[in-house]
Amino acid sequence: GAVVSQHPSRVICKSGTSVKIECRSLDFQATTMFWYRQFPKQSLMLMATSNEGSKATYEQGVEKDKFLINHASLTLSTLTVTSAHPEDSSFYICSAPSTSHGTEAFFGQGTRLTVV
Amino acid sequence: QKEVEQNSGPLSVPEGAIASLNCTYSDRGSQSFFWYRQYSGKSPELIMSIYSNGDKEDGRFTAQLNKASQYVSLLIRDSQPSDSATYLCAVISGGYNKLIFGAGTRLAVHP
Numbered sequence: 435g436a437v438v439s440q441h442p443s444r445v446i447c448k449s450g451t452s453v454k455i456e457c458r459s460l461d462f463q464a465t466t467m468f469w470y471r472q473f474p475k476q477s478l479m480l481m482a483t484s485n486e487g488s489k490a491t492y493e494q495g496v497e498k499d500k501f502l503i504n505h506a507s508l509t510l511s512t513l514t515v516t517s518a519h520p521e522d523s524s525f526y527i528c529s530a531p532s533t534s535h536g537t538e539a540f541f542g543q544g545t546r547l548t549v550v
Numbered sequence: 551q552k553e554v555e556q557n558s559g560p561l562s563v564p565e566g567a568i569a570s571l572n573c574t575y576s577d578r579g580s581q582s583f584f585w586y587r588q589y590s591g592k593s594p595e596l597i598m599s600i601y602s603n604g605d606k607e608d609g610r611f612t613a614q615l616n617k618a619s620q621y622v623s624l625l626i627r628d629s630q631p632s633d634s635a636t637y638l639c640a641v642i643s644g645g646y647n648k649l650i651f652g653a654g655t656r657l658a659v660h661p
Contacts, residue, residue, distance in 0.1 A: 470651075
């Protein structure tokens, strides 16, 4: 199956700093990628849809100036958490739909962000 | 109303029994439905996809879809302790093939 690689898997940062998370589709091109956030014992909440070559589409309630998304190529999308605070500590997961596998989505390994 | 609803559980079943997981969705136009399994601290992994009304079987897993009732279910036969995980129902909704998840049902299979 298709592979989506997400990096880093874990990151600890200080309050006020920014953290960048990368999501790469390794063997297919992804014009669209999705970013999710998951708090402990809760489901995956869609944050935004990343579109190659254009602005990301954010879900209601998600601050676009805080969660910067860049989809510079057909294989890479990045999420930058700016001025991170402890309440941003969460599990962030990216996914990409594969056009060769119908509407199936492939997920990255996830990034555990801890802001101290 | 939430777009995808699931009973959060926990659902506890004995080893070897059938586990039945249910999900309802609100977008009547949805055409693609998925069941994912997620272990703690890991990304979801796809178990089943279903697109047409009726049953779809894959090994010990059977997905059932009823679009008229906006209902999707997953049956796990001969449940094993290794099946203990959170099961997420997901529905394609809106443009860009957005995958919307339910809250997940925690399944515990006890020996």
